[in-house]
Amino acid sequence: KQEVTQIPAALSVPEGxxxxxxxxxxxxxxxxxxxxxxxxxxxxxxxxLIQSSQRExxxxxxxxxxxxxxxxxxxYIAASQPGDSATYLCAPGxxxxxxxxxxxxxxxxxxx
Amino acid sequence: NAGVTQTPKFRVLKTGQSMTLLCAQxxxxxxxxxxxxxxxxxxxxxxxxxxxxxTAKGEVPDGYNVSRLKKQNFLLGLESAAPSQTSVYFCxxxxxxxxxxxxxxxxxxxxxxx
Numbered sequence: 001k002q003e004v005t006q007i008p009a010a011l012s013v014p015e016g017x018x019x020x021x022x023x024x025x026x027x028x029x030x031x032x033x034x035x036x037x038x039x040x041x042x043x044x045x046x047x048x049l050i051q052s053s054q055r056e057x058x059x060x061x062x063x064x065x066x067x068x069x070x071x072x073x074x075x076y077i078a079a080s081q082p083g084d085s086a087t088y089l090c091a092p093g094x095x096x097x098x099x100x101x102x103x104x105x106x107x108x109x110x111x112x
Numbered sequence: 113n114a115g116v117t118q119t120p121k122f123r124v125l126k127t128g129q130s131m132t133l134l135c136a137q138x139x140x141x142x143x144x145x146x147x148x149x150x151x152x153x154x155x156x157x158x159x160x161x162x163x164x165x166x167t168a169k170g171e172v173p174d175g176y177n178v179s180r181l182k183k184q185n186f187l188l189g190l191e192s193a194a195p196s197q198t199s200v201y202f203c204x205x206x207x208x209x210x211x212x213x214x215x216x217x218x219x220x221x222x223x224x225x226x
Contacts, residue, residue: 034215043116043202044155044217089155091215098143098206098213099170104154 006103019077023090030092116218125193133188135203142208144186148199193225
């Protein structure tokens with residue numbers, strides 16, 4: 001069974017800092033890995049999807065890397081802003097029917 | 113496109129009552145999923161479907177039933193609600209291609225069972 005761990009569980013930083021959110025998973029036989037953002041009381045919004053053959057994906061100030069063999073993914077957020085405050089979840093997809101398993105998330109607060 | 117929609121947004125039930133949560137997607141996705149999200153537990157898969165007329169159990173299926181009679185709809189039923197089913201329920205959908213598929217989520221249904 002896939003186990004997903006996200007570190008840190010919570011993070012509070014001043015605006016402008018570059019951030020690193022970590023995700024580790026136990027089963028390296030994944031098809032892809034997706035990073036999501038969840039605002040309080042809302043659904044999940046997809047941020048980045050990395051296919052198993054890729055090493056990284058970038059979207060604006062976000063960059064996600066994937067090291068499948070070591071079971072790790074990292075989400076980098078450059079020049080953080082208060083609007084980045086949310087919970088970030090990673091979800092590697094594995095198994096016969098593409099079933100993503102979710103970590104518990106990193107709760108991020110960026111204060112002005 | 114509306115994406116993934118869920119009905120209702122909020123509901124309060126008494127123990128033993130039944131209800132059905134509706135999920136609809138207009139992206140012609142093959143795969144649909146039902147999750148529950150509880151504090152400290154993260155998102156847990158209840159049931160999923162890989163196509164019209166098919167369903168399968170996820171991690172926490174007990175107390176729930178599902179149906180996928182139409183490709184665009186995925187229904188989650190609670191036959192006899194229990195307080196332990198108080199949660200936020202999310203529906204998601206995706207294409208069937210594993211490598212490039214991306215999951216899209218609905219806004220959630222907040223259910224309280226008294």
